[in-house]
Amino acid sequence: MKNKVKFREGKIIEVFFVEKEGKKTPIILRYPKKTDFKKVWKFFNKAIKETEFLARVTPVPMKEEKKWLDDTIRKMKKNDTVQLFAEHAGKIVGASSIRRRDNQRHKHIGDFGIVILQEYTGVGIGNMLMLSTESQSKGMGLKMLQLSVYEENKIAQNLYRKTDFIAAGKIPKAAKTRKGYDSEIFMYKVLKK
Ligand SMILES: CC(C)(COP(=O)(O)OP(=O)(O)OC[C@H]1O[C@@H](n2cnc3c(N)ncnc32)[C@H](O)[C@@H]1OP(=O)(O)O)[C@@H](O)C(=O)NCCC(=O)NCCS
Structure with missing residues (x-):
């Protein structure tokens, strides 16, 4: 496949600075590595506690997180997933991914997901x-990105509108929340060649 991005565990993709509490703070965007599993486990369980907007509610056991990470790295090697971590001071503070759909008719679609720790x-x-x-994700040969977001x-x-995602519709009461239900909005973005 043309322009395939070569995967290497832990490869740094970008370093940039953000202004956080009046301080210039360096953020590293990088690929995962197998030894990250404890860091990812801490990060994801903190995020689950902090936000109501993730589909997962209960903590993830470390064993499950390790399996998820190994699986993610395997899929990255096959060019079926891009997973990036945002790191600061040795801690994972954000993560985002594009995952190719498994179904035969949907392999041109990548599902997008993102989560950042609240303090970041x-x-x-x-x-x-x-x-x-x-x-x-350019080398994955995808034609479209899709995501869903609670109303x-x-x-x-x-963020999604700003990055050119278009809302396709919503399903009322698709997600159970602490207070009741929330609707789920489906969005897509056709990728330029
Ligand atoms: C949604 C989320 C990923 C946004 O990340 P973020 O780092 O805060 O976003 P940024 O600071 O880069 O801001 C990007 C855009 O988001 C929107 N945004 C960010 N903070 C906002 C706020 N407080 N109020 C309204 N819009 C806001 C703006 O459009 C902003 O663009 P702008 O700065 O040009 O106005 C983050 O809040 C998050 O992880 N939330 C919890 C988990 C979650 O909801 N994940 C998505 C599930 S579908």
Whole structure:
């Protein structure tokens, strides 16, 4: 496949600075490595606690996280996934991915996902992660990205609109929340050749 991005565990893709609490803070965007599993486990379980906008509610056991990471790295080697981590001071503070659909008729579609730790939100990391993940996925030969977002998650919807995702429709009461239900909005973005 043309322009295939070569996967190497831990490869640094980009380093940039954000202004956080008045300080210039370096953020590294990089590929995962197998030894990351404890860091990812801590990161993801913190994120699950902090936000109501992830599909997962209960903590992930470390064994499951390790399996997820090994599987992700395997798929990256096969050019079926791009997974990036945002790192600061040795901690994972954000993650985003594009995963090729498995079904035969849907292999031209990549599902997009993103999550940032709350204390690192609102300073531009989401935007950088999103653009970088999309650019890293170029060699996957995808024609379209898709995602879904809960209706109450206005911040994520702003980010997605800003990065040219289009809303296709919504399913009412698709997700159970603490207070009741939330609708799920489906969005897509046709990729330029
Ligand atoms: C949604 C999320 C990824 C955004 O990441 P972020 O790092 O905060 O985003 P950025 O700082 O790069 O901002 C990107 C855009 O998001 C929107 N945004 C960010 N913070 C916002 C706020 N407080 N209010 C409204 N819009 C906001 C804006 O459109 C912003 O662009 P702008 O700065 O040009 O106005 C992050 O808030 C998050 O991880 N939330 C919890 C998990 C989640 O909701 N994941 C998505 C599930 S579908």
